[in-house]
Amino acid sequence: MNQGLRLLRCTPGQALAGALLAFSAMAAAAQQEPDGAAQLVRIGQHFADEAVLQVQDAGTGLRLQVQVGQLDSRLRLAACARVEPYLPAGTRLWGRSRIGLRCLQGRVAWNVFLPVTVKALGPAWVLQNSVSAGQVLQAEDAIEAEVDWAEEASPIQANARAWIGQVATRPLAAGQALRQNMLRPAPLFAAGTQVKVMLGGGGFLVTSSGKAMAAAGQGQTVRVRLDNGRMLSGVVDPEGAVQVQ
Structure with missing residues (x-):
């Protein structure tokens, strides 16, 4: 069972996937030995560790750790x-994941998953104190x-x-790492504010004005009622104007 793994220089995802799949190919042999399940875990951990070394060498900037579960x-x-x-459809080797093993040549066909x-x-920004929903974050x-x-x-x-x-976007607790879904841009205007509306396309640009139907910040989409009553949706630019394509 002491077989080497040759990893080609490739992308981080390919290196990790390749090593995990390589150790999985040895699972069938491990099943036939005494204490086969334990053998499978040891083999899996070994090859996963080899994959991590390859990924870190590829310059990801993150220190990867892999824990292989049991059948x-x-x-x-x-x-x-x-x-x-094989990797099940939609599977990503990131966080909690799984790989599939299926028998293609045996008396009984089987298909199992290994967690x-x-x-x-890696470095990230972690809250020092709790934060309430709607609070604007400061450097401290x-x-x-x-x-x-x-x-x-x-x-x-x-x-x-x-x-x-x-x-x-919601109450946050001290110790939480800041992630994209926890935050939104600070509003540049409130609901009911008169805003500049810029309609462009096909080489022309028309400037108008209208009433914002909701508060919005840079990069957010907002509906605007023009002075003539027409409703449009556009994206807020850094100056607070609504760009409509």
Whole structure:
């Protein structure tokens, strides 16, 4: 069972996926040995660790850790001469994930899933105190600390310029790492405000005005009622004008 793994230089995702799938291909043999489940975990951890080294060498800036779970102890897999490892549709090797193993050449066809947890540890901004919904974040509200970027699906706000001056979308607790879904731009105008509306396309630009139907900040979409009663939707630019394409 002591077989080497040759990893080609490739993208971080390919390196990690390749190593995880490579150790999975050995699962069938491990199932036939004494204490096969434990063997599977040891093999999986070894190859996952090798993949992590390749990913970190590729310059991701994150320190990756991989934890390989176990197959359901109630499973009794039939002998299989050829096992095909695969990534289930929509699977991403980030956070809690899984890989599939299916028997292609055996007396009984089977298909099982092996859980995998990928942690991506790196610097991020963490709240020092609790924050209420609607509060505008200031530089002193967060400090840099190492967190698991893969713990949640929403991307980390790693750049201070991306969150200072933003508004909390919900109550946040001290110790939480700032992520994109926790924040929104501070409003540049309130509902009912008269705003400039710029309609462009096909080489022309028409400027008008109208009443904003909701508060909105830079980059957000807002509906505006023009002075003639027509309703339009557009994106707020840095100056507070509504750009309609």
